[in-house]
Each structure stands twice: as structure tokens, then as C-alpha cells.
Amino acid sequence: MLNYLKCAFTLCCIFVCLPLSAKLITITEKQYQSGGYLVVQAAPYSMVEFLDTSYTLDAKGYLSIGLSREVSGNKRISITSPSGEVERKTLRITPRKYKVQRVNGVPTSRVTPPAEVVKRIQAEAKKVRDVRAKIGDYDYWRTDVFQWPVQGRITGVYGSERFYNGKAGSPHWGIDIAAPKGESVYAPAGGKIVLAEEDLYYSGGTIILDHGAGVFSTFLHLSSVDVKVGQFVKKGEHIAAVGSTGRSTGPHLDWRMNIRDVRVDAALWIKE
Incomplete structure (x- = not known):
């Protein structure tokens, strides 16, 4: 009975400590403007979809993405973790005027x-x-x-x-x-x-x-x-x-x- 209670208490702690909705993606650096870039950090080998292009994060969980001269406006980025969880964000890319x-x-x-x-x-x-x-x-x-x-x-x-x-x-x-x-x-x-x-x-x-x-x-x-x-x-x-x-x-x-x-x-x- 004592072992059962210990097990139940441990399981309870696990469920309480885990967030209900874990954040999958962190953008550690960003230049949200035409000609800029962003650096994505997430679980290693996660998959990212952005501007109709698929990317895979490296073994350390990093990815660099470039924003071309013409890209601007609201753009959707999505990430799928190796376990299949999905997170989506909308990025606002500021347009630039060129000389x-x-x-x-x-x-x-x-x-x-x-x-x-x-x-x-x-x-x-x-x-x-x-x-x-x-x-x-x-x-x-x-x-x-x-x-x-x-x-x-x-x-x-x-x-x-x-x-x-x-x-x-x-x-x-x-x-x-x-x-x-x-x-x-x-x-x-x-x-x-x-x-x-x-x-x-x-x-x-x-x-x-x-x-x-x-x-x-x-x-x-x-x-x-x-x-x-x-x-x-x-x-x-x-x-x-x-x-x-x-x-x-x-x-x-x-x-x-x-x-x-x-x-x-x-x-x-x-x-x-």
C-alpha cells in the first residue's frame, strides 16, 4: 500500500509540474524586415515550415532563416517537434524602401x-x-x-x-x-x-x-x-x-x- 501511494504521489507531481501547453519554438534572434533574418531554437531535428519552404533544425536545435529583399507583411511559421507536436506563429515583416x-x-x-x-x-x-x-x-x-x-x-x-x-x-x-x-x-x-x-x-x-x-x-x-x-x-x-x-x-x-x-x-x- 505504501509503495502504491508513493507511485501515485510521483505521478501526480509529474502531471502538476508539466505545463499544459509547452512552448515548442523560440526565436532567439530576429531582424523582422525585408533582407533580415531569424534564428529559431527548438528540439533538435524539429521541422519548420516558412514561406513554402521546409527546414530541419540541426543536432543542437538551431536554424537560420533568411528574409529576402521582397518579403514583407504577415507571414506564418510553423514547427513540428520530433514527437509530432505542432506550434504556429505569425511574424510581421516590415517592408523597406530602397535607394x-x-x-x-x-x-x-x-x-x-x-x-x-x-x-x-x-x-x-x-x-x-x-x-x-x-x-x-x-x-x-x-x-x-x-x-x-x-x-x-x-x-x-x-x-x-x-x-x-x-x-x-x-x-x-x-x-x-x-x-x-x-x-x-x-x-x-x-x-x-x-x-x-x-x-x-x-x-x-x-x-x-x-x-x-x-x-x-x-x-x-x-x-x-x-x-x-x-x-x-x-x-x-x-x-x-x-x-x-x-x-x-x-x-x-x-x-x-x-x-x-x-x-x-x-x-x-x-x-x-
Whole structure:
């Protein structure tokens, strides 16, 4: 009888202590605006549905999601735990107004490429896409506090409408930071070098740094690429030098960030 009462008391405590409706999802970081991002924390390997895309949290229970330039308004996010519990939230994404920037003095061949380089451009674009399709299992993206890769005057911002020699181009996806040619470029956070090219047609000297979980930094127009593919670098480590290679009219660093295939605003990752 005594054992029965002990068992009953234990069961009672379990039911009293457990919440009736446990919170499945926590958004630990958020930039609820076009070009922003959110960091989701929940049970490892939970499934998330957002903007018609399915994601799986990593083994530590984290997930990064990018918000594209065009995303705004009320958007629904849902999470399903490994045990089948479901939670839904509505996120309010603030729209942004983007600047118009006119860039003149660009060589004609970099605005309207000649037919003989089209295949080269397509091959380079595929190489970049393939690199970003691989998700690295690293935690730098959430353990390091991002810093500016170079100091200088901001001459171009994320999302702006670009006109090259008067001709409309794609939106600008990075932050342009004016600096002298040869100025050191430093890793804004740790990660693995997954692309290191001396001369891509549009971006010239180019590096892609994988911070893990689909979070990538890309550095364009470099005069010197001082790392190799497969190399791990720490936050603040020298990786390259500022230049004006590719489609550029003067020395500067174009720093871009992606979360998987979504282009996000790198400036929103700076907390220092």
C-alpha cells in the first residue's frame, strides 16, 4: 500500500509540474524586415515550415532563416517537434524602401557582356550556387559576434536599385565599403573557405566564407586572395586585400551575405 501511494504521489507531481501547453519554438534572434533574418531554437531535428519552404533544425536545435529583399507583411511559421507536436506563429515583416544608385564609367563589356563570355558567366554563377548548396556543420554563425571586414566609407547599400551607365541592372546585394587598394580584409566571423577565385567576370577576386548552417559571407573585387579552399579561418583573421577587379569603378570591398539561397543584408549582422 505504501509503495502504491508513493507511485501515485510521483505521478501526480509529474502531471502538476508539466505545463499544459509547452512552448515548442523560440526565436532567439530576429531582424523582422525585408533582407533580415531569424534564428529559431527548438528540439533538435524539429521541422519548420516558412514561406513554402521546409527546414530541419540541426543536432543542437538551431536554424537560420533568411528574409529576402521582397518579403514583407504577415507571414506564418510553423514547427513540428520530433514527437509530432505542432506550434504556429505569425511574424510581421516590415517592408523597406530602397535607394536608387547610378553607377557611371563602367566598361561597356561589364554592363552588356559580349557573346563570347556568356558561357563563362553562366559557369561561374553555377559554381557559386553549388558552393552555397552545401550546408556546413559549424557554429561560427551563432557563436561569433560579426564585425566589419574592413573599415571605410559606405558607398553602396543592400537592396538598392542599380543603373550602370544608365542601364537598369539587378539590385545591389551587398555593402560597398570604400578603402585603399591593398587594405586588409578580415573575416567578419569564423568559418571555412569554400570558394577562392582570383578572377570571376563580374566580381573579380572573390571569396566565399561558410559560417555554418547555410550562412555565407562573400567578398568581391579583391586585389589579392590570400586563403585557399578548405582552409578554416578565425574571426578577425586576414583573408584578402581590397581591390577594384571585375565590374568596379574604384577600390572598395563589396561584402554580401546569404542564408542558403536567400540574399540578406550583411549590415544587420553587425552588433559591435
